[in-house]
Amino acid sequence: MEFVSYFGAVFSPFPFLILIIGTVGGLILGATPGLSPTMAVALLIPFTFQMEPAHGLILLGAAYTSSVAGGAVSAILLRIPGAPANIATALDGYAMAQKGEAAKALQMCFVSSAVGGVVGILVLIFLTPVLAAWALGFGPSHLFWIAILGVTVIATLDSNSVVKGLLSGCIGLWISTIGLDSIQGVERFTFSEHLDGGIHVIAALIGLFAIPQVVEMLEIGRNKKIMTLMNTAQHSVVDSILEVLGKVRALFIGSTVGVIIGLIPGAGGQIAGIISYDQTRKFSPNRERFGSGESEGVVAAESANNAMVGPSLVPLLTLSVPGSPTAAVLLGGLLIHGIFPGPDLFTKHADVAWTFIDSMLVGQILMLVFGLYIARLAAKIILVPPPILASGILILAVFGSYSVQHSISDVLVMLTLGLGMYCLEKFGYTAAPLVLGIILGPIAESNYVQGRIIAQAGDGMISYFLTGPLNVTLYVLCLASIGYSIVMEVRTRRQQTAVTENEVGEEPA
Amino acid sequence: MKRILMTMAAALSVAFAGDALAQKYPDRPVSVTVAYSAGGATDFQARIVTMVAGNAQYLGQPIVIINKPGAGGKVGWNHFASKAKTDGYELAAYNVPHFIAQSIKFKTKYNINNLEPIANWGADPAVFVVGKDSPFNSVADVVKFAKANPGKVTVSGAGLFVGHHIAFLQIQKETGVKLSYVPHKGGAPALKSVIGGQVMAGVNNLSDAFRSRSNLKILGIADNQRDKEFLPDVPTFKEQGFNVDDSSVNFRGIMVRKGTPKEVIDVLAAKVPEMFKNARVAKQMKNGGSPLRVLNRDQVKKMWKERQAFLTELLKGL
């Protein structure tokens, strides 16, 4: 209970001010397409140079937690996830916004983010020593399967057709291999010098989600009649809170999945939302409504995203091993103040460590407060006339993809991918599996290559990749998720074609 | 239109070249390209050593760090050596032996002849580590085991033809045993594999290994002398009877493209090493567990040449 005694430090005036700035800044940066949480934290590090260690960390911690939640704003309103982690949020959140429930979706998203976030940080506070060793047990073969699992789950999820979904996922995996390979630096599939650096995940994310949206907005042409957009109904905050808290199943699955995925170093927390969304759907009696504006889907995705934040710091704080790119940037922020994470962090620098963790806890609440406020303002965005919104998003996409690594190539790649995706969407292919393929491809590849070397030095490929309880669990999950979706797809088809055969499909396990 | 303007600019710059240029330079922020991702050791140190650039006695203009990561640095350096402007406003950070080894081994757009060193800020030797519960207690133990089980010892490191890999190759050559090198995406994941027991041993940065020392056994330093400040008790390879010298030590510093005006290089070469020696920089570097080693332009030039010769020899036939 040591952490309780450091709340005082968080609530003194200056730290609290920093906490507010970090939270609001994180929300805004997170909502901007192209600025992932990693970028947000990296951009803020120079500001911490002049501060006391604890204050600097409060700023970084607050920005980290709130930028993860902020990414949901553009996912819900525009179907453009602010960061890869928010892809699952867009599935039902955008559908809700189209039904006029943007305000409700945003409120529920922030409430569930706060619940998930608090759970995650409580895990960080109480279970860190127990979990650190477990988290390190994940080796290349497991991470390979986790990456493949991420692609299969999204492929079977966000698509009316399993074959098309898996195909999109594979195309994404292939796109991730474009450019110089990360081990030997050999050029692969580079048709133009703009592709030498490979396809940056954030540029691809922006292009694949934002550009089809922009073009679609232009489809109505210069038409007076269709200028009025859907209205957004006001929604009571209290109702949202009660509704989220009533969705115990989604919150439980979301927080659990978020904590587990967050703990695994190198898995990339981006898939937490998707896995949680998928599991919640499978256990929900309303599973048919998922994807068409079911609020349970938003709760599942966002609680998982924020539950991931706390546990993703466990390997960093206890073993000095950053488990995610954002944790690596935070490590830099710690080191710059002469604080070495590791077993003695909580003895030697107890004040800094606990103030940091406490501020993240308080940050969750602040994020909720400001998030709910922003939700009211942000929901107005869809009242902007389409031509202005379309050109605004286009320009934001160009600036955002450029600023990731100051590269004009990224901008060209962004637009090209986006226009291609616009065409593919016309035929029932969706962007999410493609993006997930691009994100998880490098994780799958480097672990596959490392696993091969280790396997060849040890007992061989088959025993290394296919045996062991963890491996088996993971690839059985992959197969199960494909099988489940095929059964579901066949069943829906039958329902559509022959009403009499309604009850035929068997309940899948 | 653009061409006309550029010709005019070129003409102007000739007219005002020389002292006028040196006096004016720099009159706007200067960028430093880092070929590794944000949060990595190179990025982290580059941000520290450039943080006082805005002070009047140094450049008088802030330095902005731009990350262009990919393929062990090749993406960023290829871009720099072929695209960067030679006006002195676009600098880059180098990592030796990485970029030299890559330029020998691969068709890269960069090599020591088309880049101009400015100054060196740091030197991070490679160390040989095993997990806390490993049965190995010295380099000799590892060698003994590997002799009996060729290729069975897996050793992690950050990528191919970086300092860690060079050290690995030297160790393998010197001990005559066959080990299996497992390249990772960076020093931190490679270290994680050692701590997590996924590989049996690893070559890693001294600074990173030092921070994780409670979860590791550090068996040897690939340098000519012990590290008195951070790891005074860890013996060098030479002390343990293996002739592995300091060729894998990771030197980090600032460079510009060839073709940058001599006046600009002179300004940078005079002021940048002074900036690295700044007391605040030194303190932050020490806090971060990063050894500072400032070398001036001539010293770096000599070091690059030596490494080039050594690496050409080592990598022959690989």
Add this chain to the structure above:
Amino acid sequence: MNDHQGASQRLQQIIPPGIVVAFSLWIAFVSFNVDDPQPYLFPRLISIALVGLSVLALIRAFLGKDNVGEGFTKTKLKNVAAGVAVMGLFVFFLAEFLGFYTASALTFLVIVSLYDPASHFEIQTWVKRIGVMIGFTAVMYGLFTLLLKVQIPKGLLL
């Protein structure tokens, strides 16, 4: 849906998997025909999956299954064409040539004017359009140049 439309729909549905099949075969060919297999181990795995899935998708498209998505219609293509052309011009040419801020302000104005149903012949319309353009560009400048300190490329102008 009449027969003619149905046929063109089906043809449209066959094109994307057809392209992907050809593409996958090429990827497989490249991945299995290299001197050093090491960098292509993973692409090999993917290319096998790609070929299998794309052939499956093609067969299903021929059978008329999986015809989800509405395909292209002439009206939509016509409406979209001008906007896409402006986007392409902006990103591939103007942005670097004029500088990001000038080019994006221009693009903003052109796209809004092309698609805004308000009359082009009233001064009020233009005041509004230009006002929004300036406001938006100012926000971008504040966010990227002032706050995030991104060095946005300059061309002939800002």
